[in-house]
Amino acid sequence: MRIVVCVKYVPDATGDRRFADDTTTDREAVDGLLSELDEYGVEQALKLAEAHGDAEVTVLTVGPDDAKDALRKALSMGADKAVHVNDEDIHGTDVIGTSAIISKALEKTGYDLVVCGMASTDGTMGVLPALLAERLGLPQVTLLSEVSLEGNTVKGRRDGDAATEQLEAELPAVISVTDQSGEARYPSFKGIMAAKKKPVQEYDLDDLGVEADEVGLTGAWTAVETITARPARTAGTVVKDEGEGGKQLAAFLAEQKFI
Structure with missing residues (x-):
């Protein structure tokens, strides 16, 4: 059983995230890490592998040199090996191009089950699993809160607002x-040390047979046209209650058309 987990190296959401001059995310200005939502994908893949008994878990990412940190985190959690697609021409690739790259990488690695998180914490689009399924000609079972393997069948539960x-x-x-x-497991000290010896296979676009003009900023189907910095927070209005506080508050709410 070959289980491949797609993971992403993203800017820390607690940092001061900004756009670079080319309107792409400035990944140099803030620390990066393994997308938290992808940790759930790694966890479920590991549980499926443990339950199956004869399974190998590979983590796959597309990103710059620093994206190895995301792979090492997943390896330290217990994944067996990693695949890193890294090429300068990938910079600026949108989700359409990313799905093309990952589908080619999956064809290289081989797979029985491809596992994704529900979305990345930077783009938050949540459409990559569907795009991969379409490109690979596979069925998709998405947004699962519970998942299991029974023979040659993957089963899961999807919880909606009105039904399950x-x-x-x-x-x-x-x-x-x-x-x-x-909840995703925390890497143990033993797992962290073991991750340093686990194999990381590297590919570039030529290895995957992907043309540079199909990806990157030139091949992107979506682009950021303009950027406006968020205005600085201003001081709020302070109402001192000296017997007329209620009336002043009501007048303020009425002026702002809240009531």
Whole structure:
């Protein structure tokens, strides 16, 4: 059983995230890390592998040199090996181009089950699993809060606002899991040390047979046209209650058309 988890190296959401001069995310100005939502994907892949008994978990990412940090985190959690697609021409690639790159990388690695998080914490689009399934010609079972393998079938539960669905698909398949699927494990010291010796296969666009003009800023289907910095916070209005506080508050709310 070959389980491949797609993960992403993203800017820390607690940092001061900005755009670079070319209107792409400035990844040099803030520390990066493994997308928190992808940690749930790694966790569920590891649980499936443990339950199956004869499974190998590979983590796959597309990104710059520093994206190895995301792979090492996943490896320290327990994944067996990693694949890193790194090429200067990938800079500025949108989700359409990313899906093309990952689908080619998956064809290289081989797979029985492809696992994704529900979305990345930077783009938050949540459409990559569907795009991968379409490109690979596979069934997709997405937004699962519970997942299991039974023979050659992947099964899962999707919780909606009004109903809960029980879904399944024959392998090979693509799935995505939500942040309700189970808390991701913390890497142990032993796992951190072991991760340093686990193999990381590197590919560039030539290795995958992807043309440079199909990806990057030139091949992107979406682009940021203009950027406006968020205005600085201003001091609020202070109402001192000296017997007329209620009236002043009501007048303020009425002036702002809140009431």
